Amino acid sequence: EAGVAQSPRYKIIEKRQSVAFWCNPISGHATLYWYQQILGQGPKLLIQFQNNGVVDDSQLPKDRFSAERLKGVDSTLKIQPAKLEDSAVYLCASSQGRDRRNTQYFGPGTRLTVL
Amino acid sequence: AQSVTQLDSQVPVFEEAPVELRCNYSSSVSVYLFWYVQYPNQGLQLLLKYLSGSTLVKGINGFEAEFNKSQTSFHLRKPSVHISDTAEYFCAVSDQNSGYSTLTFGKGTMLLVSP
Numbered sequence: 740e741a742g743v744a745q746s747p748r749y750k751i752i753e754k755r756q757s758v759a760f761w762c763n764p765i766s767g768h769a770t771l772y773w774y775q776q777i778l779g780q781g782p783k784l785l786i787q788f789q790n791n792g793v794v795d796d797s798q799l800p801k802d803r804f805s806a807e808r809l810k811g812v813d814s815t816l817k818i819q820p821a822k823l824e825d826s827a828v829y830l831c832a833s834s835q836g837r838d839r840r841n842t843q844y845f846g847p848g849t850r851l852t853v854l
Numbered sequence: 855a856q857s858v859t860q861l862d863s864q865v866p867v868f869e870e871a872p873v874e875l876r877c878n879y880s881s882s883v884s885v886y887l888f889w890y891v892q893y894p895n896q897g898l899q900l901l902l903k904y905l906s907g908s909t910l911v912k913g914i915n916g917f918e919a920e921f922n923k924s925q926t927s928f929h930l931r932k933p934s935v936h937i938s939d940t941a942e943y944f945c946a947v948s949d950q951n952s953g954y955s956t957l958t959f960g961k962g963t964m965l966l967v968s969p
Binding site: 787830839842844 | 858886890895896897898899900903905944946948949950952956957959960961962
């Protein structure tokens with residue numbers, strides 16, 4: 740079974756530029772999550788999708804971050820414009836459904852450096 | 855809101871020695887508890903989870919954890935570690951009664967196994 744795929748793996752940009760990350764979840768997984776992991780911290784949820792609808796985006800900085808999940812499969816996370824404090828690893832995860840007992844499966848992440 | 859405290863940021867240990875990684879969570883409400891491992895440049899992988907029933911949970915790679923409701927703890931243990939266990943370990947909690955399947959992570963404990 741293929742895991743969660745993410746691209747790119749690394750990205751370096753200057754502040755005020757825009758950037759986009761892509762995620763392909765495990766086939767059949769209805770729930771998709773984007774996390775931000777700052778160096779030395781645990782992952783923090785940014786947004787959760789159920790199929791192509793947003794379930795929870797309470798911690799997403801909506802003035803600069805946006806995300807979509809077209810057709811309930813792939814997802815993109817965008818930052819525009821980027822700030823220095825956005826430097827982090829962005830992790831995508833998926834699970835079979837919203838049941839809190841379900842295991843979340845994580846991709847390898849995209850490491851973003853903002854200069 | 856839930857919070858998770860991992861009391862040690864780093865735990866150095868010699869190969870074949872036992873190890874315990876400590877985790878405490880904030881809330882006394884019913885929770886699900888998880889331990890994830892993150893190897894360098896990889897995403898998180900589930901080690902084990904407590905959902906209900908026996909308070910001693912066995913996971914992959916010889917790890918186990920014990921849920922202690924009165925002390926709101928979920929410590930991870932392994933009787934004999936290997937070099938390959940060197941990684942970052944994250945404890946996470948999910949409120950059983952929350953509307954969303956949100957995981958709250960601790961800051962992580964780096965396990966450093968030396969020969």
